[in-house]
Amino acid sequence: MSPIRLAATELRRITAGKLPKIAVLALVIVPLLYGAMYLYANWDPYNNLKSLPVALVVDDQGAQVQGKALNAGNEVADELLTNPKFEWHRVSDSEAQDGVRDNKYTFALTLPADFSKALTSPVDNKPRQGVIQLTTNDSNNYLARTIADKVVDAVRAAVAKKVGTTAADQLLTGYATIRSSTLQAADGASKLADGAAKANDGAQQLASGSVDLAAGEHKLLDGSNQLVNGLDLLKSNTASLPSKTQQLADGAKQVADGNAQVAAGGSAIASAAQTVNNNLDGVRSDIQGRLQAAGLSADQVSQVLAVLDNARKPLNDANGQIQTVNGKLQQLSSGSRQVADGASQLAAASPQLVSGIAQADGGAAQLRDGLKTATDGADKLSSGAAQLASGTKQLAEGSAQLRDGLNAGAGKIPDPNDPSATANTIGDPVTVQTVGQATADTYGAGLAPFFLGLATWIGAFVLFLLLRPLSRRALAARQRPGIVALGGWLPAALLSFLQVVLLFAVVTTLVGVHPSDPLGTLGFLVLTGFAFTAMLHGLNALFGAVGKFLGLVLLVLQLTTAGGTFPWQTIPAPLQPLHIALPLGYVVDGLRHLLYGGALSSLGTDLAVIGGYLVVGLALSVLAAYKQRVWTPSRLKPELVL
Known part of the structure; x- marks a missing residue:
């Protein structure tokens, strides 16, 4: 078979x-x-959660953030009620607790009175977490607690996103302010660096000039010392000048008087000699006429006159010398008179000269003392100018570093083109993109x-x-x-x-x-x-x-x-x-x-x-x-x- x-x-x-x-x-x-x-x-089964009765309790009293009112509890409640995944019932806390105990509500979600204040607590530098209270009862349904945990996780993520976005927006606004202020500071630092560089150049010039000034002051001080020493010697040597100049004036007057007498005698002699010379000219002419009248020839007359002229020549030479000496005697008389007048004036002025020398000597001493003080000041100025030049150099280098640091720091400070989008990204940095190689549509x-x-x-x-x-x-x-x-x-x-x-x-x-x-x-x-x-x-x-x-x-x-x-x-x-x-x-x-x-x-x-x-x-x-x-x-x- x-x-x-x-x-x-x-x-x-x-x-x-x-x-x-x-x-x-x-x-x-x-x-x-x-x-x-x-x-x-x-x-x-997740598609039927809308028929699951859930209690929602909102006790949040809100908070103030930078002058703006915030009630995160109401915002969360509005979002839950706008897109309901459960059969939400907004009730009081006592109703929620009783409802969960009596199986009227599967679970209860409570946003406490300080919910918003806790979320905004970082603004007051007293950060603490906001609390979402979940009330469950396993005697109603054990898996309901698992579902409720997922709901709370979703609410917490939504709240974290909102709070994180708000905080990030405030942070970015602060960054923008800091960046703007840093750029302004960098601009000011640039101007400071430029000014410091110019100040350093001036300080270097001042230091160089102060060194030259100090050297010049030392030379002046040395010269003033020499001047004082010379004036002291001059004062000492001219102390007897008034009496001696008076003696000189008296002697010069006597010389002038004697020279005047000599000049007068010389003038008389010169006049007599000139008269004799003039008379000889007349005698020569008379002799020439008599010789011609006596019938002498012209040659004979010339010969006689030549002999006469030769005999007269010593007289002519003596007359010339007498006239020259007379001129010099006149000059000597006039010069000695001028000397006598000058000596008289010198004698009259010498007391003032001596007094002036004494005053000059005192002034030179004061000048020396002042120059000494000025020299000490110039030395201090030179030292201070050197320190100033060193300080301004450090200031220029430091301000340049400050400028560069501020510019570099400003470049590192975030400058988002779209602060809102950036805040949203910081508040909610991760999104999930599910790529299903093989997907089951439902549970x-x-x-x-x-x-x-x-x-x-x-x-x-x-x-x-x-x-x-x-x-x-x-x-x-x-x-x-x-x-x-x-x-x-x-x-x-x-x-x-x-x-x-x-x-x-x-x-x-x-x-x-x-x-x-x-x-x-x-x-x-x-x-x-x-x-x-x-x-x-x-x-x-x-x-x-x-x-x-x-x-x-x-x-x-x-x-x-x-x-x-x-x-x-x-x-x-x-x-x-x-x-x-x-x-x-x-x-x-x-x-x-x-x-x-x-x-x-x-x-x-x-x-x-x-x-x-x-x-x-x-x-x-x-x-x-x-x-x-x-x-x-x-x-x-x-x-x-x-």
């Missing part, structure tokens, strides 16, 4: 009569009830691989509440173990196929699961159903009632280790080998890639593992058929029947 005939015989047995047909239909629907209903119930879609795999196992499990693993008639007829095993598994495989097709049709058309690869997903689920029915068939065929219990145990173990909800790496370390060994984890992994459109690189491993379990299950069935060819007392009368 072929395995197909054995399978057909078993199917006729379980469908003989109306009630068995209903039972078979129920077995086919069981995975649908589990998988579809569970997915439908958990499809998108239910994310759980679909897990629920579909479980539904397939449960469907295979319940099949053997009605089906007999092995045909007793075939065993009694000594059919080959492989034919008996295959004939016992095929009815379960067929019913599993119907279960999977019905489940797939409902969840993709009515529930809302939209596989990225529909045919691949359906084929993978069919293979999974075949593998699970083979495993449970083998366990039931080999161990009987114990095999059914083992199938239930495997269901429980796979519920906890398949990684259908949280990543399997989060389960305790002792359970992680079960994830690797049991098939449901590979079913979940394969369905995720087929449903969401992820990479199929691991699908080969999933198919290999599931196919391996199919082979192992059939091998167990063959082993059971082989062992059950011999009837034993335990088979005839089993201790436990399920």
Whole structure:
């Protein structure tokens, strides 16, 4: 007998009569009830949070920030009520506490009286955190506290963004003011540096000039000392000048008088000599006339006159000398008279001269003392000018460093082109851009691989509440173990196929699961159903009632280790080998890639593992058929029947 005939015989047995047909239909629907209903119930619970009653208490009394009123509590409340994710009820604190206790409200969110003051406390240099009070009651619902924690995190992030943006805006405004003031200071420092440089140039010139001045003052002081010494000597030497000049004046007058007398005598002699000379000219002319009258020739007359002229020549020379001496005597008389007059004037002026010399000597002493003081001052001026030059040089260098430092510092102070955008970025510096390589649209879609795999196992499990693993008639007829095993598994495989097709049709058309690869997903689920029915068939065929219990145990173990909800790496370390060994984890992994459109690189491993379990299950069935060819007392009368 072929395995197909054995399978057909078993199917006729379980469908003989109306009630068995209903039972078979129920077995086919069981995975649908589990998988579809569970997915439908958990499809998108977060979308229904708007019907969750939540209390909102706003006791915030507000605060003043730079002259502006701030009530962060009301702003947060307005934002929550404008885009409600819950059924918010703005109530008093007592109503909220009573409502949470009596399960009227799932939880309560309270913004206390000092909420705004706490948020603005950094302005007063007394920073403290604002408090958001969350009131929960686990006796109402434990998961509600988890949801409430997420809400508070979102509110806290929104408040932090608003407060951070406001603070950043104030900070940037302060930066702008600081930058403007720094630039003004840098401009002033530039002018200071220029002025300091000019002052340094002037100070250098002053220092150089003061050195020259000090040197000149020393020379003047030396000259004044020489002047004082000379005037002292002159004063000493001219002390007797008035008396001596008077004697000189008297002597000069006597000389002038004597010279006048001599000049008068000389004048008389010169006059007499000139008279004699003039008379000789008349005598010569008279002699010439008498000689001519005596009848002498012209030559004779000339000769006589020549002799006469030669004889007269000494007289003429003497007359010339007398006239010259007379002129000199007249000059001497006139000069001596002038000398006498000058000596008289000198004698008259010498007392004033001596007094003037004495005054000059006193003034020169005073000048020397003044020059000494001036020299000391010039030395101090030179030293001070040198210090001034050094100081102005340091001032010029320091002001240049100040200018450069202020310019460099101003360049490092933020100068945002758009302060508002910059403040928003500082207040909310990070945004999340989610790139989904493979995305499940809803919470239910994310759980679909897990629920579909479980539904397939449960469907295979319940099949053997009605089906007999092995045909007793075939065993009694000594059919080959492989034919008996295959004939016992095929009815379960067929019913599993119907279960999977019905489940797939409902969840993709009515529930809302939209596989990225529909045919691949359906084929993978069919293979999974075949593998699970083979495993449970083998366990039931080999161990009987114990095999059914083992199938239930495997269901429980796979519920906890398949990684259908949280990543399997989060389960305790002792359970992680079960994830690797049991098939449901590979079913979940394969369905995720087929449903969401992820990479199929691991699908080969999933198919290999599931196919391996199919082979192992059939091998167990063959082993059971082989062992059950011999009837034993335990088979005839089993201790436990399920």
